[in-house]
Amino acid sequence: MKPRNLHTKIFLDSGIPTETQEMLQLLTFLDGQTTNPSLMAKNPVLSGKKFSKSELYDTYQKIATEISGLLPQGSVSLEVYADKDTSYEVMLEEGRKLNQWIPNAHIKLPITKVGLQVARTLVDEGVNVNMTLCFTQDQAAAVYQATTGAKRGQVYVSPFIGRLEDIGFSGMSLVFNIEQMYREEGDGHVMILAASIRSLEHLMLCLSRNIDIITAGSGVYKRWADQGCIVPDATYQHISDREAIPYTKDLLQNPSVDIQHNLTDTGLQRFADDWNNLLTL
Numbered sequence: 001m002k003p004r005n006l007h008t009k010i011f012l013d014s015g016i017p018t019e020t021q022e023m024l025q026l027l028t029f030l031d032g033q034t035t036n037p038s039l040m041a042k043n044p045v046l047s048g049k050k051f052s053k054s055e056l057y058d059t060y061q062k063i064a065t066e067i068s069g070l071l072p073q074g075s076v077s078l079e080v081y082a083d084k085d086t087s088y089e090v091m092l093e094e095g096r097k098l099n100q101w102i103p104n105a106h107i108k109l110p111i112t113k114v115g116l117q118v119a120r121t122l123v124d125e126g127v128n129v130n131m132t133l134c135f136t137q138d139q140a141a142a143v144y145q146a147t148t149g150a151k152r153g154q155v156y157v158s159p160f161i162g163r164l165e166d167i168g169f170s171g172m173s174l175v176f177n178i179e180q181m182y183r184e185e186g187d188g189h190v191m192i193l194a195a196s197i198r199s200l201e202h203l204m205l206c207l208s209r210n211i212d213i214i215t216a217g218s219g220v221y222k223r224w225a226d227q228g229c230i231v232p233d234a235t236y237q238h239i240s241d242r243e244a245i246p247y248t249k250d251l252l253q254n255p256s257v258d259i260q261h262n263l264t265d266t267g268l269q270r271f272a273d274d275w276n277n278l279l280t281l
């Protein structure tokens with residue numbers, strides 16, 4: 001049963017519908033699911049095989065439809081294919097296409113110059129977006145600025161905790177900085193979706209601070225269920241040997257124009273490579 005003191009939405013990070021079913025059985029609830037090209041590529045229907053472009057998109061659509069059907073009240077994030085050269089027009093067309101597949105989509109777009117332009121257009125068309133590969137407070141401020149006027153729930157920003165930890169920084173400190181910035185300076189239209197969760201500790205910290213949404217793989221939720229799905233209170237300590245990222249004040253009023261981050265660039269390329277590996281040449 002959903003814990004009564006749980007204020008964070010719980011999403012599954014997976015491209016495999018049987019995992020959705022398994023988590024629904026284990027937790028008895030799920031508020032949504034996030035996918036990305038790498039997670040989709042791990043689906044047994046796709047993994048290790050080769051497809052024409054149209055076959056690949058047909059299969060992607062079938063998987064998305066299946067997940068959506070399992071979570072009719074939830075949100076399902078579907079990511080556009082993008083690499084560093086993908087144009088505004090191509091990304092926009094793909095975002096519109098994915099959005100027609102299912103009624104409860106959040107279209108995942110990278111936090112790049114083009115991704116933010118596409119987000120502006122899609123939000124104006126009433127489409128939900130999930131801005132992914134977020135590694136800096138500047139990027140989160142840029143998402144906020146690019147989507148002003150959106151309804152709460154229409155826009156998610158996905159800070160990647162684990163990948164920052166991989167390079168020695170506290171990913172949780174970024175999540176807390178974004179939360180503080182939106183709470184103190186914003187109007188609440190962007191929701192934080194904590195992603196790249198690698199441990200029960202990350203999950204506990206997000207729950208204890210009432211972060212809007214968390215997405216994690218089934219392994220983390222199994223460990224959480226083993227502990228009775230407890231929700232720690234705000235006194236839960238954040239102890240990390242990684243370097244804390246300092247908070248920048250007044251960033252929403254004075255956003256930086258530089259939103260580039262190496263992990264965004266390499267993350268985009270990794271997603272593109274995993275997707276392209278499924279294509280016949």
Ligand code: G3P
Nearest residue numbers: 013034162163195196215
């Ligand atoms: O939700 C984003 C996630 O799938 C990325 O996780 O472990 O590849 O950094 P990871």
